[in-house]
Amino acid sequence: MAYDDQNIFAKILRGELPAIKIYEDDQVLAFMDIMPQADGHALVIPKVPAVSLLDLAPDAAAYTIQIVQKVAQAIETALDAKGIVLMQLSGSAAGQTVPHVHFHLIPSSIHQLGKHAIQMGDQEKIKAQAEKIRAALNA
Secondary structure, eight states, X not given: OOOOTTSHHHHHHTTSSOOOEEEEOSSEEEEEOSSOSSTTOEXXXXXSOOXXXXXSOHHHHHHHHHHHXXXXXXXXXXXXXXXXXXXXXXXXXXXXXXXXXXXXXXXXXXXXXXXXXXXXXXXXXXXXXXXXXXXXXXX
């Protein structure tokens, strides 16, 4: 599938849509999911255009997973999470809804997860969680 540069994550990367950012460098962006499955649900995306994990160059994949690990540690520290569910859905048949490769970091256990993108989360609560995670990343 060809990359659609009008997808929501591409628009976030270009600054056309807002995001509650928790980490950013020249290769990766991490931000809060505004329709979370659990409190503290965050997303990590590479800045290169890639629809799925299979489209992502190996070096970009390796770097992105390093940041996934860093952000996961910050979520655990900041929110006193007892576990992190890591999901990466590649392809619509697997449940991928945004055609830009992304990693879900969900502080929870697999038995506590709600359905994704069912309802908008409390934005002020999400912003407060983001601040705690950013502080843990900068500690």
